[in-house]
Amino acid sequence: MTEADLPFAAALYASTRAEEVAASGWPLADQHSFLAQQHRAQHEHYKAHYPGMAWLILEQEGQAVGRLYLMEWESEFRVVDISLVASHRGRGIGAALFGDLMALAGARDKKLSIHVEKNNPARRLYDRLGFELAADKGVYDLLEWQPRRDG
Numbered sequence: 001m002t003e004a005d006l007p008f009a010a011a012l013y014a015s016t017r018a019e020e021v022a023a024s025g026w027p028l029a030d031q032h033s034f035l036a037q038q039h040r041a042q043h044e045h046y047k048a049h050y051p052g053m054a055w056l057i058l059e060q061e062g063q064a065v066g067r068l069y070l071m072e073w074e075s076e077f078r079v080v081d082i083s084l085v086a087s088h089r090g091r092g093i094g095a096a097l098f099g100d101l102m103a104l105a106g107a108r109d110k111k112l113s114i115h116v117e118k119n120n121p122a123r124r125l126y127d128r129l130g131f132e133l134a135a136d137k138g139v140y141d142l143l144e145w146q147p148r149r150d151g
Helices: 003-022 028-049 093-107 123-128
Strands: 054-060 063-072 076-084 111-117 132-137 140-145
Touching (some): 003 054, 003 063, 028 076, 076 093, 093 111, 093 123, 111 123
Antiparallel strands (some): 111 140, 132 140
16 A cells, blocks of 8 residues: 555545444535544554554455555454455455465464454454454454464
């Protein structure tokens, strides 16, 4: 991800929160302004709190279809943020990506974790993939996947 990708990342962020913000009843221009401000705040927060994080744009056939922010620590990979454009959700992209992330984590003998809002529909995917509740963080749950250690 480069600075040139920020407009895509901002639009993607807005698409994941638009329904929630629409419920506010605010005028559309105010909703757009609020979502743009929230994306900027999130971006700055991530830059400040996750130095060295991989900022990735997900592409399919040369088309940007999502974003993945991935942090690697000594014993863990953390999916800090993952989002797909609406037209690409539910098509197996997330499952394939997490399969690759789990393989990477397993190869390095690290756990893989993600914070997930309790009502996030992607939670079903994480459950299916074997993620387990590590901590209740209020609105979010911290989910973890551990590589199997045979022997």
